[in-house]
Amino acid sequence: MGNVLVLGIETSCDDTGVGLVQDGRVRVNLVASQTLLHAEYGGVVPELASREHAQVLDRLVARALDEAGVRPRDLDLVAATRGPGLVGPLLVGLGYAKGLAWSLERPFLGVHHLEGHLHGALAEAPVEPPFLVLIASGGHTHLYRVEAWGRYELLGATRDDAAGEAFDKVARTLGLGYPGGPEIERLAAAGDPHAVPFSVPMRGRAGYDFSFSGLKTAAVRFRDEGHAPADIAAGFQRVAVASLVGTLERAAQDTGLRRVVVAGGVAANRALRAALAATGLEVHLPPPGLTSDNGAMIALAAARRWARERRADSLTVSAEPYWPLGEAV
Known part of the structure; x- marks a missing residue:
């Protein structure tokens, strides 16, 4: 995967995930949980989830960069979950990632949520x-x-x-x-x-x-x-x-x-x-911290696809709330 530094953003449901991956290794993996926010409803309320993502995402990205000791311009690739998931939450993360990639003049990748889970499970023991x-x-x-x-x-x-x-x-x-x-x-x-x-x-x-x-x-x-x-x-x-x-x-x-x-x-x-x-x-099986939704798994999937294809996604790609995995590549 080279020494590419990848920022991954996951907002397909209720948790806000931001991860940094470099050379196939997870450097930072932060998740802002919304469990207490939705607990009284017994499930996720999409509108509340979207608002919470919008409120915490910028701070979480800044914290991830600070913990890794890197600056935004050190990023080589920006990725976010494109689908499947709740359309409102997806749009928050996707829009943020595309805006950041555009401002930094860096390539952007929209990642399939399930492909992210797959790569998260292989974070510490990659197999072919x-x-x-x-x-x-x-x-x-x-x-x-x-x-x-x-x-x-x-x-x-x-x-x-x-x-x-x-x-x-x-x-x-x-x-x-x-x-x-x-x-x-x-x-x-x-x-x-x-x-x-x-x-x-x-x-x-x-x-x-x-x-x-x-x-x-x-x-x-x-x-x-x-x-x-x-x-x-x-x-x-x-x-x-x-x-x-x-x-x-x-x-x-x-x-x-x-x-x-x-x-x-x-x-x-x-x-x-x-x-x-x-x-x-x-x-x-996934290592601790990579079982539930998180940004590191999105960054891992993006890093592997970038190493394989070296082809960025258009900044005009839309969120895909219903997106079969076989159609993702």
Whole structure:
């Protein structure tokens, strides 16, 4: 990747991420969380998220540059998430990055959010294709076959809720806080994962799609039947993990690809990590700080694409709230 200094900006949802990457190494990775702002609503309010991004982004970029001991003119490349995501938040980060690149006369790249998660997972242990990548987060659950950088074949995706979204909704059902992933994991530790008769969704069906909305409905029913919240949390986590890992194992067997990358916020879940470790697959997971949305993963993806293509994006590119990964390159 050379000695290129890349600034990456991530504003696809609620957290404002700014990262600096140089020579393929993360130098600074800052995230301004909006969790408290949205907690009372039980989910992200796009208008509030957009305003918060606009308020904190300039200060966060200045802080990142200061921590790295560099000046704006030392940047070689400016990148931001172009999509998919919430259109308002995307426009804030995209507009800021394009303006900065223009003012500095530096190239600009608009990065696909999922490609950012992929590169974030490989920040400390880069590998080369081919491999499988499972991206599981609050907004996405997708399984891809990666034949080469920039060549992504979608094998399966969720038919309804994303995995992280299901964690949030079940947490709300149980009266837990937002975001739900850490809360479910905490409560599950005190429960019996087999006490509540959850069924693993999509088990026995052909293909590699996922479905999580039924688990939310089941959790409501089990709560109303009087099952202990800890047991519901433990049972839900067990079957959600079983769905993700089981589908990934089948895809690995069918494709002959034993090397897999698992990325996204759900990759921080310890039960998922333990189940992946027991598969015998060559599993690559994000290091701490790079599981959830962040700017460093956007900078990493931009650095690799720049090294491969040396072609900037036009400053007229627009935000893409719905953007299939296969159309991103």
